[in-house]
Amino acid sequence: MLSQTPSSTVQVNSFFSHGICTANPINVEHLLVTNFSNYVKGSRFLNVLYELLGHGIFNVDGHLWTLQRKIASHEFNTKSLKHFISDIVKSEMANTLLPNLSKACDENSVFDLEQVLGKFTFSTICKVAFGIDLQTMPYLPFAKAFDDAVENCFSRFLSPFPPIWKLKRLFNIGSEKRFKEDIKTINEFAMEIMKSKQQEENSSERVAKNQDLLSRFMLLSSNLEFQDQEHKTKFLRDIIISFVLAGKDTTSTALTWFFWLVAGNPRCAHLIYQELSEVASPPDAEAVPEARTFSYDELKKLHYLHAALSESMRLFPPVAINSRLTIDNDVLPDGTRVGKGGSLTILLMQWVGWRECGARIVERSSPRGGWI
Numbered sequence: 001m002l003s004q005t006p007s008s009t010v011q012v013n014s015f016f017s018h019g020i021c022t023a024n025p026i027n028v029e030h031l032l033v034t035n036f037s038n039y040v041k042g043s044r045f046l047n048v049l050y051e052l053l054g055h056g057i058f059n060v061d062g063h064l065w066t067l068q069r070k071i072a073s074h075e076f077n078t079k080s081l082k083h084f085i086s087d088i089v090k091s092e093m094a095n096t097l098l099p100n101l102s103k104a105c106d107e108n109s110v111f112d113l114e115q116v117l118g119k120f121t122f123s124t125i126c127k128v129a130f131g132i133d134l135q136t137m138p139y140l141p142f143a144k145a146f147d148d149a150v151e152n153c154f155s156r157f158l159s160p161f162p163p164i165w166k167l168k169r170l171f172n173i174g175s176e177k178r179f180k181e182d183i184k185t186i187n188e189f190a191m192e193i194m195k196s197k198q199q200e201e202n203s204s205e206r207v208a209k210n211q212d213l214l215s216r217f218m219l220l221s222s223n224l225e226f227q228d229q230e231h232k233t234k235f236l237r238d239i240i241i242s243f244v245l246a247g248k249d250t251t252s253t254a255l256t257w258f259f260w261l262v263a264g265n266p267r268c269a270h271l272i273y274q275e276l277s278e279v280a281s282p283p284d285a286e287a288v289p290e291a292r293t294f295s296y297d298e299l300k301k302l303h304y305l306h307a308a309l310s311e312s313m314r315l316f317p318p319v320a321i322n323s324r325l326t327i328d329n330d331v332l333p334d335g336t337r338v339g340k341g342g343s344l345t346i347l348l349m350q351w352v353g354w355r356e357c358g359a360r361i362v363e364r365s366s367p368r369g370g371w372i
């Protein structure tokens with residue numbers, strides 16, 4: 001419907017709600033930047049996502065959001081974090097991902113790339129965000145519980161008659177009963193992470209290990225006043241779950257679509273390979289060729305690869321939908337009126353027509369980077 005509307009904006013009304021859905025870039029900028037303060041996650045997010053995300057950054061507005069956002073922005077801009085992430089990704093690739101792919105190649109076996117990349121990004125995010133090695137944790141039950149819980153939250157959002165899921169929750173039956181069990185598994189996993197952080201704090205290894213995001217959050221929030229230990233634990237639990245949500249499926253989805261597009265575009269694959277070969281430092285005679293990885297500074301020189309990745313995320317955005325509630329009546333830049341208390345949903349999904357010319361768009365980018 002959106003693709004057939006000249007303004008890329010439509011009104012979506014149901015029995016229970018009224019709202020606007022838009023894919024128009026000027027409206028997207030209006031929501032995210034120009035009139036940001038008029039659009040909030042509000043009670044709709046909190047009602048649906050509270051058990052999973054608590055008061056984590058993705059589920060709050062106002063003071064709680066600003067506080068977490070400040071810490072996140074500060075840390076994400078530090079050079080030390082960028083190098084830390086690059087080192088972890090390098091070691092995960094060299095020790096696990098590349099040997100596994102290479103083995104599958106030697107054996108000519110078929111594997112599910114989405115699954116392999118899912119495991120790779122989950123393992124990487126656990127090291128980057130919490131400094132923990134997945135092999136030491138009961139991660140499989142957690143990963144399943146997390147995926148199922150996210151799916152249940154989606155069903156809650158899409159429910160045409162929300163009182164139904166609320167009644168199921170009240171009587172602890174069906175999907176809501178399973179959701180409650182999933183949340184228990186998720187909370188246990190978060191507690192394990194906190195316990196391991198606590199042990200690290202008490203041990204002499206602390207200085208060497210405190211580079212991960214959670215440790216940085218713990219340090220920067222150490223001057224915050226909590227009512228009691230329970231509130232502090234809950235604050236950290238919500239941060240842990242938010243990082244898992246932020247990094248787990250987004251990155252693996254982005255990588256899966258990227259490889260799928262590259263597989264269908266041999267010219268693009270060739271240009272990426274050519275750039276990698278040029279940037280790679282002279283081969284170390286000792287190094288196993290298939291385990292070659294790149295340092296943070298080398299990665300910054302890969303302009304064509306950057307353009308190809310950006311293009312693939314434009315065509316298949318890993319986070320394709322984002323929605324907010326309107327605090328006050330507003331008029332969007334394309335002239336659409338938005339009513340107070342209604343919703344404004346942005347869809348980053350590009351249309352089929354755009355996707356069909358995806359290969360050509362990638363090729364429009366210069367091998368040296370930038371768009372021509």
Ligand code: HEM
Pocket residue numbers: 057058069072129243246247248250251254318319322
């Ligand atoms: C390809 C990978 C990723 C994509 C496509 C992506 C996309 C997004 C999007 C669309 C938002 C805005 C959400 C909103 O406004 O509700 C967001 C927010 C955020 N992302 Fe990512 N993300 C990715 C990876 C990551 C990773 C690896 C982390 C770190 C663990 C991360 C941390 C965050 C944080 C902390 C926010 C909250 C910002 C805020 O509310 O102000 N993201 N991301």
